Amino acid sequence: MINIHWLYVLAGLAFAGFGVASARNSANPKRWGNAAFWSLLAASFWFGDFLGDVGNGVLVLALVALAGFHLLGRASERTTTAEERQRFSERYGSKLFLPALIIPFTAFIGTLLFNYTPLKDSALIEPKSVTLVLLGLGVIAALIVCYAWLKPRAMSAVDEGGRLADSIGWALVLPQMLAALGAVFAAAGVGATIGAVAGSIIPQGSVFLAVLLYALGMVIFTMIMGNAFAAFPVMIAAIGFPILIQQDGGRAAVIGAVGMLAGYCGTLMTPMAANFNIVPAALLELKNQYGVIKVQIATAIPLLMANIAIIYIAGFHL
Amino acid sequence: MISYWPLLGIALVVVGFALRFNPLLVVAVAAIVTGLLGHMPFLKVLGVLGHGFNENRNVTLIYIVLPVIGLLERYGLQQQARTLIMRMRGATVGRFLVVYMLFRQIFAAFGLTTVAGPAQTVRPLVAPMALAAAEKQNGTLDEATAEHVAAMSAATDNVGLFFGEDIFIAISSILLIQGALKAYGIELAPFELSVWALPSAICAFLIHATRLVLLDRRLRKASR
Numbered sequence: 001m002i003n004i005h006w007l008y009v010l011a012g013l014a015f016a017g018f019g020v021a022s023a024r025n026s027a028n029p030k031r032w033g034n035a036a037f038w039s040l041l042a043a044s045f046w047f048g049d050f051l052g053d054v055g056n057g058v059l060v061l062a063l064v065a066l067a068g069f070h071l072l073g074r075a076s077e078r079t080t081t082a083e084e085r086q087r088f089s090e091r092y093g094s095k096l097f098l099p100a101l102i103i104p105f106t107a108f109i110g111t112l113l114f115n116y117t118p119l120k121d122s123a124l125i126e127p128k129s130v131t132l133v134l135l136g137l138g139v140i141a142a143l144i145v146c147y148a149w150l151k152p153r154a155m156s157a158v159d160e161g162g163r164l165a166d167s168i169g170w171a172l173v174l175p176q177m178l179a180a181l182g183a184v185f186a187a188a189g190v191g192a193t194i195g196a197v198a199g200s201i202i203p204q205g206s207v208f209l210a211v212l213l214y215a216l217g218m219v220i221f222t223m224i225m226g227n228a229f230a231a232f233p234v235m236i237a238a239i240g241f242p243i244l245i246q247q248d249g250g251r252a253a254v255i256g257a258v259g260m261l262a263g264y265c266g267t268l269m270t271p272m273a274a275n276f277n278i279v280p281a282a283l284l285e286l287k288n289q290y291g292v293i294k295v296q297i298a299t300a301i302p303l304l305m306a307n308i309a310i311i312y313i314a315g316f317h318l
Numbered sequence: 319m320i321s322y323w324p325l326l327g328i329a330l331v332v333v334g335f336a337l338r339f340n341p342l343l344v345v346a347v348a349a350i351v352t353g354l355l356g357h358m359p360f361l362k363v364l365g366v367l368g369h370g371f372n373e374n375r376n377v378t379l380i381y382i383v384l385p386v387i388g389l390l391e392r393y394g395l396q397q398q399a400r401t402l403i404m405r406m407r408g409a410t411v412g413r414f415l416v417v418y419m420l421f422r423q424i425f426a427a428f429g430l431t432t433v434a435g436p437a438q439t440v441r442p443l444v445a446p447m448a449l450a451a452a453e454k455q456n457g458t459l460d461e462a463t464a465e466h467v468a469a470m471s472a473a474t475d476n477v478g479l480f481f482g483e484d485i486f487i488a489i490s491s492i493l494l495i496q497g498a499l500k501a502y503g504i505e506l507a508p509f510e511l512s513v514w515a516l517p518s519a520i521c522a523f524l525i526h527a528t529r530l531v532l533l534d535r536r537l538r539k540a541s542r
Contacts, residue, residue, distance in 0.1 A: 048372040056368030068343035089394030104433035142386045160388025176377045183370030184349040188324040188356025256495040257514035264480040280436035280472035291469040306521040
């Protein structure tokens with residue numbers, strides 16, 4: 001059965017490739033820092049399950065040290081120039097989109113095939129990893145097409161992938177680091193503490209204020225944890241169930257579903273949701289690392305007010 | 319008696335991010351401080367951190383697409399995306415991003431969340447197309463405007479994803495809500511939850527689309 005570990009092997013291969021590409025790039029004065037960073041990440045993907053918890057912790061500290069002491073750099077990139085790219089794009093035209101579309105297309109067809117044919121019962125792919133396995137298959141297929149059609153040099157794929165990885169830099173592992181921080185927060189009882197704080201300031205007698213506090217609690221806790229999933233069980237335990245559902249008789253489906261979506265408004269406003277807010281800023285090479293968050297606030301706040309209104313009206317008055 | 323000391327870790331994160339220290343460093347320090355204040359020995363904290371990191375490798379898996387995207391950029395993918403928008407009559411940043419958001423929401427509502435994203439679509443396609451459309455409206459863009467348009471491309475991708483995915487019944491957040499409520503004896507089918515994601519999805523589309531239309535208007539004014 002193909003499970004997530006096959007993908008970890010593939011990802012380890014990609015990051016090891018980025019490490020080699022970084023080491024080869026003599027134009028980068030900090031190339032060994034980059035090479036070490038990507039190689040450690042490759043090691044994590046390949047050997048993480050054999051290192052033990054403390055071993056993985058040491059690996060994490062090594063990654064943090066490389067980033068924290070500014071040992072990662074970027075170089076004048078060894079890729080095609082803007083003029084060359086313009087010429088290539090005139091030559092290949094819109095067919096250039098096809099390899100990029102192979103990845104979503106594989107996911108789409110694969111999901112249909114897997115869910116609506118006997119393939120589902122064939123135990124070929126582990127059910128909970130289907131999307132990621134299809135992503136991996138799509139990447140391999142797209143690479144084969146690119147090499148057959150465009151005939152780049154053998155190392156081009158890792159050189160160009162490494163170029164993008166270097167432009168994202170340390171931000172690439174930040175989402176995974178924040179997930180690990182979430183594990184430490186949970187072990188230290190941070191969630192329970194916040195729930196106790198939120199539960200202790202409940203106003204009596206006003207359904208609207210309780211709804212407001214529930215939604216704002218979701219937003220603030222989501223902004224702290226970077227993830228509405230961590231906030232939801234805490235807020236349901238502190239306010240959602242005891243006050244809104246049990247005491248005030250609100251509709252559980254609305255309080256659950258829209259409460260989570262109120263949390264998503266918090267996700268739009270926090271650097272802790274790094275994969276959505278910090279990584280894109282790095283990928284797009286924005287000057288302000290908080291540039292994406294800055295433009296999201298004006299959508300998040302009216303949307304939060306809309307969600308509060310939905311909980312109040314649909315939860316209690318429909 | 320609940321100890322409030324572990325909350326200091328949260329304060330460290332907020333201060334560290336605000337002062338723009340390296341975020342990896344901020345997170346590691348916050349994790350260790352929080353753990354120690356929560357009465358865990360250092361090696362135990364290190365173990366929890368390492369275990370959490372190892373268990374969440376799936377978060378970083380998406381970057382296996384980088385070699386494909388980088389390779390296609392080498393052969394002019396971004397340039398071709400620009401050319402396509404330049405040829406489209408009536409294409410504006412606002413209209414283009416509204417259409418992208420609609421597709422992103424619909425795909426996410428069918429559970430296809432990884433078909434797009436910052437690495438897969440925003441950097442190679444969406445941002446260059448949005449920038450090309452803005453240049454068409456407004457001539458050469460000043461740096462602040464270009465940065466705003468690029469940031470808006472990433473933001474539109476996020477809004478479409480977040481407020482589309484919960485309509486799908488098998489997405490992990492719906493299952494989480496179902497599980498959390500079940501713990502209190504409330505039995506709900508996923509469909510009963512996902513149907514309540516619709517009003518918010520519509521609000522998200524309308525609010526963000528309004529902002530994109532206003533962006534068009536601002537660019538039009540600036541070009542006069």
